Amino acid sequence: MRKSRLFTPGPTPVPEEVLLELARPVGYHRSAEAKATLAEVVRGLQYVLQTEQPVYVLTCSGTGAMEAAVSSVVAPGEKVILCTAGRWGERWRGILKAHGAELIAVEAPYGQAVTSDQLADALTHHPDAVAVYTTLCETSTGVGHDIAAFARLTAASSALLVVDGISGIGAMECRMDAWGIDVLVTGSQKALMMPPGLAYVAVSPKAWRKIEATPVRNFYFDLRRYRKALAEGPDTPFTPANTLIRAQRLALERLRAEGMEQVWARHARLAQATRTAVQALGLELFAQRPSNALTVIRVPAGVDGTGLLKKLEQHFGYKLADGQDTLKGKIWRLSHMGYVDPFDVLGAIAALELTLHSQGLAVPLGAGVAAFQREYARAQAL
Amino acid sequence: MRKSRLFTPGPTPVPEEVLLELARPVGYHRSAEAKATLAEVVRGLQYVLQTEQPVYVLTCSGTGAMEAAVSSVVAPGEKVILCTAGRWGERWRGILKAHGAELIAVEAPYGQAVTSDQLADALTHHPDAVAVYTTLCETSTGVGHDIAAFARLTAASSALLVVDGISGIGAMECRMDAWGIDVLVTGSQKALMMPPGLAYVAVSPKAWRKIEATPVRNFYFDLRRYRKALAEGPDTPFTPANTLIRAQRLALERLRAEGMEQVWARHARLAQATRTAVQALGLELFAQRPSNALTVIRVPAGVDGTGLLKKLEQHFGYKLADGQDTLKGKIWRLSHMGYVDPFDVLGAIAALELTLHSQGLAVPLGAGVAAFQREYARAQAL
Known part of the structure; x- marks a missing residue:
């Protein structure tokens, strides 16, 4: 006998009752029941992200949600500061470049963290930067960034703070509203105890003002569509992975209970x-x-x-x-x-x-x- | 006693053994086993789509795969012909407009189909159109298009034929290679007997030539990334909804057996x-x-x-x-x-x-x- 045990930093083990929930018959994604489930999931995510802002549920990998946090926020040619210390910081770079951002890279060697002093310098030298992109937990090196300190700097500037919290959220303290994070991205398959397939984006009022002033250049990752559908439904703009949403509700209940x-x-x-x-x-x-x-x-x-x-x-x-x-x-x-x-x-x-x-x-x-x-x-x- | 029975045109009922597969513990998505499963799913999809071309597995709604079939294929300002007869034709319109295509709309009233004569006219008047976008089954009205006839027209022209087969594939005859479809999109949650969350895109060599000549403008829906990962893995470029992929394998086995x-x-x-x-x-x-x-x-x-x-x-x-x-x-x-x-x-x-x-x-x-x-x-x- 040899059991298999998963210790990869995503996907992670899923509680048994969440797995069983995934085996329940599929329902219609626009039913009143589905809307109630989505509303509960949004409330659960608000609690996990420590925010009063709505949290948008996207059917995609974390990378898709990161792209939503780029394409909705930054217009081609706009300057952004990228704090990168590993492969996932480099993922931001790839997406930002694909969308034509002018990049100011603030780097730390792999295994180290970008410091808030480095970011402060960059913000001083680039007061025209519209946003700072970084990672809460750099899964490729195991480094955690001091997002609270980063947020104190961006809060005092016109720049937004956009954080990839995909592997950090739920495992590390992170308080979106209290700290002043503007866009916070996470995914289902890490500390949220689910299979991959869903990703989540929360957006501050400061970030919404920037999004509203930014021309739309895509469709599926246009956060305006998610805001409208959630406000009117609560619903998603496109057919969601609704069996995953139903199961995420149970996993979020565990977090709230604890x-x-x-x-x-x-x-x-x-x-x-x-x-x-x-x-x-x-x-x-x-x-x-x-x-x-x-x-x-x-x-x-x-x-x-x-x-x-x-x-x-x-x-x-x-x-x-x-x-x-x-x-x-x-x-x-x-x-x-x-x-x-x-x-x-x-x-x-x-x-x-x-x-x-x-x-x-x-x-x-x-x-x-x-x-x-x-x-x-x-x-x-x- | 009152049982619930789902007759919506997506999601649709999922076979019991596929549901149970969804409840199995989650595995690592880059393991040899996961790669073998993906390879099997791709072969199954090739059979269902009747194509020898690779089929790319995307974690998203059908709309996301439609966007991949737009943003990878058409550059802003290029002319495309849209054959639309309902809400899902209009979905193409929305995505094409978001990506700056110049649209020539060929329309049928809701409840009717666009005819191949209409398309022939449009192709004659617009020889510079780079692609024709249409739907196999217009789920909003129940209309099926004569894709075989459309493909005869596009095969004789320089234009690509891009087909939304999301609700049609598996329910209506559709032969990608024999008919000459260039990009064929479908989703997991219709006749492929799965929950929502996965979408599939197959691409002809003619379409690849156009994609290679088209500048990249996005990231998650860049089909080049899917081609590279599939060829090198077989793998996906981003963390996929791997429990859904595993279950899709079983549903595809049913189709192959039948x-x-x-x-x-x-x-x-x-x-x-x-x-x-x-x-x-x-x-x-x-x-x-x-x-x-x-x-x-x-x-x-x-x-x-x-x-x-x-x-x-x-x-x-x-x-x-x-x-x-x-x-x-x-x-x-x-x-x-x-x-x-x-x-x-x-x-x-x-x-x-x-x-x-x-x-x-x-x-x-x-x-x-x-x-x-x-x-x-x-x-x-x-």
Whole structure:
């Protein structure tokens, strides 16, 4: 017997009752029941994003919602500041370039975070920038950005703050209204405990004023259509993945029942215990300002990082994620966001220890597990 | 006891084993297993669309795939011919306008089809048109277009033929390669027997030549990205709704096991028997060139069409679709595409008879059911 366990930073495990909900017969997406479900999902998302603004439900990958947050907001030739520290910052760059934005890139090396000082400089030098694009959690490196600090800077300027919160929302503290985020994007398949297929966009009044002044250049990702349909329905402008919406309602109910402060604290405990375990094994953390959504481990010199992950999966059923692009084989990414409890992560650490051990690396078996337990006991005051 | 039965022209009923597949734990979308599943889905879609061209899997509504078929194909200012006979032709118009196309509209009144003579005229007068956009099945009116005839005209010209086959594919004969369709779009939630959330686009070599010569103006709907990911993976360029892809594989297996000729013939029998039943009840068909995906009934003078549909659903659990926009209350739309058998439709006709009867209309109870049975027995040579 060998079970499969998913520790990739998206998709993530889905609670059993949410999976079962997906198997219920399909309904008509314009019925009163479907509208009531959508309204509940929007309220749940407002709570998760900590906003009173409506949240728009798009049927697409996170990248689609990111494109909506570009094409609706920025006209070709307008200047934007891009704070990028990894592959998902680069995704913003790709979309912004496709839509003709003039880009001012503020960069951090992979593994580090863009600082608020860097952003402050950029805003000073480019007072004509209409928006700042960045990521809450840079899933490719495990770095979390100080979005609260970024938002203090943009709030004092005319620029909007547009945040990719796809893998961060639900795993890291993020308060859209209190902090002053203008456009916040997230997706179903990370800490929101769902399969991929839905993405969400919330928009501040400041961002709406910019959107209203920006010529429409597309259709499916025109946020005006989502605003109109939600206000009039509540509805979506196009046939949505309605079985996913129905299931998202259940996953959001779990988050509300637990409470966002508790959800964030739970992720913080899991992340801290995981980082402690990794270091107890003599391994190095890759992210200098780590997110609580995932832990990224630097592959030790001389180890075939990609090969080891394959063995971890083949022998023990634990699926972690490799690095992407230039980081392939150089880092291991272990997600602890969403529907994950301490014993899930303990098992992953034990399996990692066994795999390192089987490769002849000098790993004290149980050292990571024990460190995880000690840190968890301390944090929980057990 | 009152069961709910879905007869809307999308979403449609989903086979039980496909629903159960949706409840299986979520996997990693870049695994070898996921790639093998995607490859199988692409082969299944090639069979359904009758094409040897690759079929691209997009996570979005049908409208998103339509936008991909516009933004990748037509540059702003280029001339296109739009053959439109209803709301979904108008959807093409909306997307084409958003992307700056110069539109030559070839129109038919709602309930009628654009003829190939009309298209021939338009092509003669506009030899500089780069593409013809139209619908296989105009779901808003129940009209089917003669796509084979349209394709003979475009094949002899430099223009591409781009077809919205969202509600037609799987219900009506459509042979992409043999007929010469250049871009064919469909969605998961119609005759492909799935929930909404996936859409599919197939592209001919003639269309690829045009796409390659057209500047990129967007990101998520850039078909080049889908071609590259499919060729290199097989993969999708962005995180797909992978639980839906896995389930679509099972639904496509059903179609392959039955055989497309048989699937089309089954829809033709159901549609013919339904039309016969409707007329036996003294009701009038709305579509002059009816599709086999759905039957559209003209609401008799003096009857509150919208109110009657509500009663049909409240009393008997049958959910048919109302007309949209200007047709609201004026037509009833009964879908028989996808996972629907004769006794499903018989029940819907019986429920419609009872509802008309309960409203004091002079309907001979059982007349529609008997006509359906007679026609079905004749077609099946029972």
